[in-house]
Amino acid sequence: MKQLGTIDSAFINLEHATVPQHIGGFGIYDPSTAPGGFVRFKDVIANVTQRLQKMPIFRTRLKEVPFGLDKPYWVEDEHFDVEFHLRHISLPDPGDWRQLCITIARLHSRPLDMSRPLWQCYVIGGLDNIPDLPEGAFAIYTKMHHSMIDGAGSESFMTALHDLEPLPVVLEDEEDLDRALDNFSSQRFENLSMLGKAAANGARNGISRTRGTFGLARDLVRTAMKLRNNELSEYASGPKTRFDEPVGQHRVFDAARFDLEDFKAIRKATGTTINDVAVAVVAGGLRKYLNFHDELPEEPLAGSVPVNIRSRRGETEDNNQIAAIMTNIHTDISDPLERLKAISASLDNAKGYIDTPLSDPMKIAGIFSPAISKRMAKWYIDNEMTRRLPVGSACVITNVMGPRVSLYSAGAKLVQYHCTGVLTPGGGLFHSVFSFDGAVSISAIANRDAMPDPDFYMQCIHKSFEELKQAALSGQDKPSRRKKQAGVKAKAKARPGTKVKTRAKIKTRAKAGPQVKAKARPKSRAKPKS
Numbered sequence: 001m002k003q004l005g006t007i008d009s010a011f012i013n014l015e016h017a018t019v020p021q022h023i024g025g026f027g028i029y030d031p032s033t034a035p036g037g038f039v040r041f042k043d044v045i046a047n048v049t050q051r052l053q054k055m056p057i058f059r060t061r062l063k064e065v066p067f068g069l070d071k072p073y074w075v076e077d078e079h080f081d082v083e084f085h086l087r088h089i090s091l092p093d094p095g096d097w098r099q100l101c102i103t104i105a106r107l108h109s110r111p112l113d114m115s116r117p118l119w120q121c122y123v124i125g126g127l128d129n130i131p132d133l134p135e136g137a138f139a140i141y142t143k144m145h146h147s148m149i150d151g152a153g154s155e156s157f158m159t160a161l162h163d164l165e166p167l168p169v170v171l172e173d174e175e176d177l178d179r180a181l182d183n184f185s186s187q188r189f190e191n192l193s194m195l196g197k198a199a200a201n202g203a204r205n206g207i208s209r210t211r212g213t214f215g216l217a218r219d220l221v222r223t224a225m226k227l228r229n230n231e232l233s234e235y236a237s238g239p240k241t242r243f244d245e246p247v248g249q250h251r252v253f254d255a256a257r258f259d260l261e262d263f264k265a266i267r268k269a270t271g272t273t274i275n276d277v278a279v280a281v282v283a284g285g286l287r288k289y290l291n292f293h294d295e296l297p298e299e300p301l302a303g304s305v306p307v308n309i310r311s312r313r314g315e316t317e318d319n320n321q322i323a324a325i326m327t328n329i330h331t332d333i334s335d336p337l338e339r340l341k342a343i344s345a346s347l348d349n350a351k352g353y354i355d356t357p358l359s360d361p362m363k364i365a366g367i368f369s370p371a372i373s374k375r376m377a378k379w380y381i382d383n384e385m386t387r388r389l390p391v392g393s394a395c396v397i398t399n400v401m402g403p404r405v406s407l408y409s410a411g412a413k414l415v416q417y418h419c420t421g422v423l424t425p426g427g428g429l430f431h432s433v434f435s436f437d438g439a440v441s442i443s444a445i446a447n448r449d450a451m452p453d454p455d456f457y458m459q460c461i462h463k464s465f466e467e468l469k470q471a472a473l474s475g476q477d478k479p480s481r482r483k484k485q486a487g488v489k490a491k492a493k494a495r496p497g498t499k500v501k502t503r504a505k506i507k508t509r510a511k512a513g514p515q516v517k518a519k520a521r522p523k524s525r526a527k528p529k530s
Helices: 006-013 041-054 097-109 151-160 175-185 191-228 260-270 274-292 336-353 362-367 370-382 454-473 481-494 503-512
Strands: 022-030 060-063 073-076 086-090 119-125 138-145 251-259 302-308 322-328 395-401 412-420 429-436 439-447
Touching (some): 006 370, 097 119, 097 251, 251 454, 274 336, 274 395, 274 429, 274 454, 362 370, 412 429, 412 439, 439 454
Parallel strands (some): 086 119, 395 429
Antiparallel strands (some): 022 138, 251 439, 429 439
């Protein structure tokens, strides 16, 4: 048995019918690279079953401590059935992108069975009318409880469930898996033993909580002093929008793909980062969407940005090693370049909060026993307490770098990947930015009550990107006067005997005598700002 860490337990305690705490994503595969150019469902099952040997946690389930007195444990599921978790479905007609998005949204809205290993995988066929996909393409959608993995850990998860070459690798027998599962099954505690361990943990945790309370108070005072001394920028906050409303049980999903080289070009031209550019594209899309619905506030909106803290916190018992910072996304600025520069500055300032208590709100839901935390979370959600918060967070924007190698499932090559995030009470819009195979995917999972038109929202995202790209790269390809002159000289050298009048020669001839007059070069007019 292996006990869950504090942050992992928080996601278990926050589990609710309207806001199930799982994340996921789906890839689209080209079967032409598989042996014979065809993939059968049983091939996918066999491949995933073998891959599970690398991640034994996917064969474990939760075991709750009686009366919720302590954090739960991961234990081996003695009745594990991989075919319960792997399912095969097909898109209804016409099998287009919209149908795929609707299917993903419906699958993502369903809570996981908390009595079984906390993941599911769907092989989806019938992608017949989606442009630019190879013939016979299929999708694999996977969802996992957030207590098992965070966004930053998705790269290792993807690599573990895939091959690095088209020919599927046949793994050795299950001895390695059995040894790995010993960590989860070697101690078979009964309820009485678990209660005894809970009592010991309770005493130890009580001391830790007391120390933590004093530490929290100390860190809050330090944060306040930094704010007073202008060592930290003002903590970001924004007005409320339709996405701050209580979240319902239904979801919508859509995604857009962009060329990674375009993102790099914008980054280079503006002196920002890929993450700055991604946040600016989302902010521009959100501005256009709310403006179309006559709901755009005059004040800038605020967004939550998850941060990977694996390199900052050292060893930890949690599968999740993330923090979150609040930042202004400057939806009040109409000019895309000015908005990008403002967002870049705000993100830099917000990073100062990473090591403060304000970046770890999830700890509150995990530090207390489930008996307390689950009741508090249920009361908070059922009574729609988010309505009483004075400020809002318009959305979440997370940026995850995908694997830098080609991946294959049962021989089929992964050609696209899109992420699906988790919604929280009062947090009805989640963006995932995922880079893989030379492309950037920006996907949005949202509360259907707040966003009934996700396809229009993606149009706003596309328009925002095009405007930013045009503003950042306009003039990049236009040669300067010096380059033009060099080009004229090069052409002259290529044609012997051709004389070229340069500006210097024109001036010289003008000074030689009054009979030669050089026409003044008209002043170039400044182009209007886009």
